[in-house]
Amino acid sequence: MLESQDLKRLDELFSSMEEANGCFLGYPFAKRFDYEPLWRFMSLTGNNLGDPFEPGTYRVNSHAFECEVIDFFAGLFRAPSCEVWGYITNGGTEGNIYGLYLARELYPNAVAYFSQDTHYSVSKGVRLLGLEHSVVRSQSNGEISYDDLAQTATRARNRPAVVVANIGTTMKEGKDDTRKIRAVLHDVGISAIYVHSDAALCGPYAPLLDPKPAFDFADGADSITLSGHKFLGAPMPCGVVLSHKLHVQRVMRTIDYIGSSDTTLSGSRNAYTPIILWYAIRSLGIKGIKRIFHQCEDLAAYTTNELNARGVSAWRNPNALTVVFPPVEESIKAKWQIATQNVSHLVVTPGTTKHQIDAFIEATTSRGR
Incomplete structure (x- = not known):
């Protein structure tokens, strides 16, 4: 049996991971899946x-x-x-x-x-x-x-x-x-x-x-x-x-x-x-995979267009879920876990929401206004 301080640490870890999942855009990892029948x-x-x-x-x-x-x-x-x-x-x-x-x-x-x-x-x-x-x-x-x-x-x-x-x-x-x-x-x-x-x-x-x-x-x-x-x-x-x-x-x-x-x-x-x-x-099948891809691509296109409309030079390859833009500052990189080399990017994977994208765009483009 774990002691109370150990249980508290588990609760804190869960809260931390849950918060990080909510603002996770820079690396490809699908979110919001449900595998409860497999527990x-x-x-x-x-x-x-x-x-x-x-x-x-x-x-x-x-x-x-x-x-x-x-x-x-x-x-x-x-x-x-x-x-x-x-x-x-x-x-x-x-x-x-x-x-x-x-x-x-x-x-x-x-x-x-x-x-x-x-x-x-x-x-x-x-x-x-x-x-x-x-x-x-x-x-x-x-x-x-x-x-x-x-x-x-x-x-x-x-x-x-x-x-x-x-x-x-x-x-x-x-x-x-x-x-x-x-x-x-x-x-x-x-x-x-x-x-x-x-x-x-x-x-x-x-x-x-x-x-x-x-x-x-x-x-x-x-x-x-x-x-x-x-x-x-x-x-x-x-x-x-x-x-x-x-x-x-x-x-x-x-x-x-x-x-x-x-x-x-x-x-x-x-x-x-x-x-x-x-x-x-088995749950998705070919049709489901194709449907989810198109949902993600539509959101990637929306992200690219919105960033460009706000003065950020963003682009993506044809049929890509990855949106590329100039390197972001450290605070944005840290909060949204944005991958950065000579450019930054975010990846619209299944489970990414428009709300997350809008919050990221607002945080990225509102500074210096």
Whole structure:
């Protein structure tokens, strides 16, 4: 039994997190979801140990639901029938490192290429894996510079290329084109190519856009990762990574202890996030995902227009939920948790309200009047 001061600390932490959730705009994390029917699972132990598609002696898991989530995204990402494998990760960083891991096992002598707008997890991954790498310039909208990719790759045209394509860059939601990436590398004489698509934010809705960005398996991706908490919504970080089975077989190890094989990075994995993601996609379906995206995009357009009307130079990429504007002052950055590099941005994810947007715009533009 906790003492009263400990219970008070929990109450204070809840109040603090609740307040922070109410003014949380700078990072993609869906809000105001309702998973009350799943609370009962928190009274049970759960571990999605090993390969979710293989039976084993360890049965306290949600593998069946995990496999359904993988199958859903395999269809959404136009994966070849029965030729794709995946698992649910603890977030986009694990998915990116897993894609790079598969690429390194396929091409140990490869050079990895990614743009300067790429998420920091990729630079972490290449260091962990000992992959030689080159950072490529970005265009002003955050998309990779295909000309600079060609020039950079030409210097190592005799070696395989591993490219991380951003399907929604961190700050500007710029989207790289996997078809163009492959064409550029072929043109400079590289035929051994592995493309990993980092679709952390955009993965659930990118296939539904018009025009659809070129990023999926039919467009030449070898592996794809997305985050579950950013658009679909979850109380904790989670993600999905998918790859061609042939790539995964190179890292497969049979583990007698669990009576199965393990093809994942983390081994022991969260058994609850697959249930949450299954619940989300079963509740929403394709139509629901599309509907919520359009609601978010309408609010992102409203935000951009209102900021511009008040003299703030704001913009967003086509079909983007990320609104980019000049760096904000520290007090605004701190209160609204606004991500800032050479620019600031906010991300309109599901659960973001017009009231929050209006309060942010008022706070940002009322100073100095």
